[in-house]
Amino acid sequence: MTAETGFFRGKSLGATSLLTFAILSLAWFVGFASRLFAIVRFESIIHEFDPWFNYRATHHMVENGFYNFLNWFDERAWYPLGRIVGGTVYPGLMVTSGLIHWVLDTLNFHVHIREICVFLAPTFSGLTAIATYLLTKELWSAGAGLFAACFIAISPGYTSRSVAGSYDNEGIAIFALQFTYYLWVKSLKTGSVMWASFCALSYFYMVSAWGGYVFIINLIPLHVLALIIVAAMQYARARISRQQFMTLFVGGLTFFGILAVVVYFGLVWGGYVAPFSGRFYSLWDTGYAKIHIPIIASVSEHQPTTWVSFFFDLHITAAVFPVGLWYCVKNVNDERVFIILYAVSAVYFAGVMVRLMLTLTPAVCVLSGIAFSFTFEKYLRDDEKSSTKSDSDRQMYDKVTKKGKVDLGVRAVGTAAASETAEDGVGVNSRSLVSVVLVLFLLMFVVHATYVTSNAYSHPSVVLQSSNSHGDRIIMDDFREAYHWLRENTADDARIMSWWDYGYQIAGMANRTTLVDNNTWNNSHIALVGKAMSSNESAAYEIMRELDVDYVLVIFGGVIGYSGDDINKFLWMVRIAEGEHPKEIKEANYFTDSGEYSVGPHASDIMLNCMMYKMSYYRFAEVRMGYNQDGFDRTRGYVIGKKVRAVFHSRQAICEETIVQDITLEHIEEAYTSENWLVRIYKVKKPENRPTIKKSERQVRLESKRVAKV
Template identity: 65%
Template sequence: MAEHHPVSDNKHKSALNSGASGGGGGGGGLSGGLSQPAGWQSLLSFTILFLAWLAGFSSRLFAVIRFESIIHEFDPWFNYRSTHHLTTNGFYEFLNWFDERAWYPLGRIVGGTVYPGLMVTAGLIHYVLNLLHVTVHIRDVCVFLAPVFSGLTSISTFLLTRELWNQGAGLLAACFIAIVPGYISRSVAGSFDNEGIAIFALQFTYYLWVKSVKTGSVFWAIGCCLSYFYMVSAWGGYVFIINLIPLHVFVLLLMQRFSRRVYIAYSTFYIIGLVLSMQIPFVGFQPIRTSEHMAAAGVFVLLQVYAFLQYLKDRLTRQEFQTLFFLGVSLAAGVVFLSVIYLTYTGYIAPWSGRFYSLWDTGYAKIHIPIIASVSEHQPTTWVSFFFDLHILVCTFPAGLWFCIKNINDERVFVALYAISAVYFAGVMVRLMLTLTPVVCMLSAVAFSSVFEHYLGDDLKRQSPPAEDSSDEDDRKNAGNLYDKAGKVRKHVSEQEKAEEGLGPNIKSIVTMLMLMLLMMFAVHCTWVTSNAYSSPSVVLASYNHDGSRNILDDFREAYYWLRQNTDEHARVMSWWDYGYQIAGMANRTTLVDNNTWNNSHIALVGKAMSSNETAAYEIMRSLDVDYVLIIFGGVIGYSGDDINKFLWMVRIAEGEHPRDIRESDYFTPQGEFRVDKAGSPTLLNCLMYKMSYYRFGEMQLDFRTPPGFDRTRNAEIGNKDIRLKHLEEAFTSEHWLVRIYKVKKLDNRDRLEHRLRSTDAARQKYTSKKVG
């Protein structure tokens, strides 16, 4: 068991810096600093980090250059609208903001249902710039926030990797994460989403945690708490941190690597981090009342018991200590486990959420919570996605993990756990590829750094990873520890000579050229993926002609602008929840549902209206005071993300709440096919979504090779061409028929008679008189 010894910060220097402390002190100033190896090394590191920041920022500007400075996707539109409200009305008004334009007729309390870190960050930058008389619109701050923070992510990744390995690996990791597609996909210019700043907060929190574990300093632990507080304010992914750090401490206890440093770091982090995280209104008392946070509390209690038993170690005999240690740890673990079960059973602690279960069972959400499964980001990750987003790093990061496990210490236990858990979660859900990307960049940098260090060393003495490290302070005092760090096992000279035999200049040159070619291919791939896959705003589409010229399809903004200019200010628009944020942000009109998806029954009611016949849907729309209905139709231009392709999810969500009225099987053919042609289900061909999508489409012939009413997206001729609307009327159709808006008719002043009037034929009537007498 490790002993407790005081630790000083000045002993922890990287291998690249260790040789730079010598040298003369003459010369002073810049020239004197640059005359020493440390001065040149610092200048080179600063230059590389600056170039990595510049490369990361520049590679994220494709969308702005090709299109314009515009907010992308769906969620960023709500974030932008909230930030605009914050900068216009102030912070306290933002916290108390009740948004009456969302979730009609329920509304939404914004301040208590969002992570405010993104809005506050953008608003603070906007405030500082205006304070310095740099006039800039809040939209431009929101557009360029994620590219700017990519540079901060590179720096935090550099710091973390330097603590784990050495400075050379840190610089490589900073360059990797600056341009890797797995991170760029959520941080391009215009992608004003929580992940744009959350990955920086994630990496910086991990860096400060590793630093606090290495030093045992309360200063670094409090810094870790502050960074964790910022992470909690920015993104719900903070749950990953509050479970990974306790897992790290628990594994250190199992490996018998307990030390005063770990005790100080985790106790400070848990107590202060817990209090700070509860200051976010949206989080509130979740850290002490939800199952996702109970692992942290359990490890905290276990750590206190373990530390107390360590205190008793010197006051008891070996046999007494072993008996007490086994009973104490077992009893503490049992009490924690039973307490969590009891509190969960009594309802004080909330049970595991559906999102948590979907991480362990990929089919759970589709059966029980279809609204989660309907989101494309929540689908399992394909093998192609790993290579597409990470390229050669997929192959090299296991080598870096092996290097860390081979030369294990406290902080490398952390990065190994980080890598293993992130790989699993990224395989379960596409969205969590974002949490895997940083650790892949770090471990790949370790692998490349080790290879370059080995093959570019010439005849100079190769420096190993830092041996003077705080996490081995106790190990140096205790030679019986089985877990030694890199550089502690000294080889005999003969072994070193044998290991370096056969590495002639040709072998070194070949290996070096291969590594450089891989890095060059990685840079080319990253640029191509960023340019072609992740730099297209969803609100503006582009198509290319045979000669390479580009056509801009601006139907979304055209339709939203029409809504803004031609409808009443208080008009209520019904659409599927994907478009709620955009309608509220660009059209400034009231919506029934949006991307927050907090009320499943309300979304199911909209899904029921879309999947019912027109008469039944009209009753639902009247009950919700709907004035307009907006749908997306891609049959003309071949747009695959339209509402007909999403329609089955509307049916499934509606069936979950209204199983008597909506059944998914009714929308399939007897052969189990989903078809829009004549062989399609009669229920499908007469539902409201089908009618609104294909209204007047049967009259349109797109080209001479296809018949009228040919759907390019589904490659089929529609089955119902003679569509007549009774309760709706077409109000607007965009240029390429991508967005269609229908107005809901008001009730007639007098009910129409459905039957024909009785006809009378006066010519055939005979009037006769009868004599009475």
């Protein structure tokens, strides 16, 4: 958009550039500031699970160098297998942080690498806004680009992965995604080899930073294929009849589609092409992962997206972006075919997997920017035209009056001017009303985005927050408390068994060896841990001895009402274990007779005697909370199935009461329980040097009494 069109009509090029710079700078600042809620409320800390490994890997690279990082074998992960880190990570995130750290050190700004990791994603949010502006400007206009930049700067769908402390690949990958798309569209419009080279370099950076690069590697060829098909259709349509054209189009599309499928399966069958992963198949069949690979379905971000999530993460832009998509279809050209394909494919994939809402958000922001820009531009342009026309008519009427030549023709001109002025008055009122409504929608979007960012996406998973009856804030720091205990009170080579969700945090904060972690590359190893958690204590002890386990860590939320604990995840442990050990573990055995998953009095005996149940509820019946009875689980909402009981017996005419613990431990012992019972750690007992002798057999019985001879 030039200085003579759109929002910047009548402004000089310098004023236009200054206004653009000011808006983009403000978008960067607002985007950065809105992501700092967690820092202000808590402290500078790494969030979630994956970011802890990314931080640990970055720290290792900074301390030991990039070459050592590429050859790093992590012996603290996946014991006893270990993990080759260099070939199993996307190093773009680590290299970016390390490069920033090196530049600051060179300039004598000595900043700890953790602070760079914490603030990296908020900083890149501003770069993402600029990249979105450049892309939208190439697709439509500068005004639309400014709208899109402001949208993506605070959109909850993008903020969820880029708040301060969320040191994950997506924090920089969305910038690389948008910038690569911009360079692709730019090279397509200009035909310049220079822009194409820049696009290739940006794509290389994108590949090094995020596994979602497959979205680009498929979308760009799809765009090229669409342009080829459109060009062929235009060429054929001018030379054959409409009926022949439709026959050729449908037949050709069917033939090439079948041919592509046959060629693909032939290459897979011949071993020339590797088959798609389970995550890819789950994009086309939402029930595939739950049946064949339950570990994929067990991850919450791999679940299908609900309608509420679309509104929650996109707000008004979810309803507006189809308008922008229609404008692009109505005014289609080569580059707008790209955003059409991008939006349609992203909408489908976001509906299948909630995690892919992240890839939909940039397209929604671009198309919403186009919709708002086109609407405002149309109304503002009409106002200017009507105002200019009214002024010219008024001047003509004044000139005629001054000359005194008020004849019938002049009266006609005056009547026409008055009638147009009245019509313009109605039009101005209508357009003003629509403009005010749109501005209110924009303000509502800002309020919603700020609220969601503050209350939903700015709470670190390692620190929980609650409030008492007086409204005072209560901080529950059980996770870091337990990890610190492990770091200070266990041997340096101690092996910790837990569910894979907590592997990265244990290695990052406790610096101890784990059996499984969030990399989930070995399903059999995870299934073995799930089998140990699902088995009775004796069977689990054999597994733990085979794996050289020293401590077992479980998360239990029954005291404080924390719903993300291991009891609520337990069925996934059972399903994953059943996939590898179907003879020993069966999911149906962990349900009640009525088919309900319960830990209450009606729970099955297998459920009540499994390791997960015992470790979670050991000594729990001794705890009484409020007006609830002993053993009341606040997360599940009922009393547990096993708890302490009173046994009465009489001795010398006196009735005595003995407390008997229903849940007893034989092969493990409680080592540590955090303040709010959220993290419980058990020590695995070492096997005895000799077999246990029953008490009745400990005394040596003499068959005959021997007397010493004098």
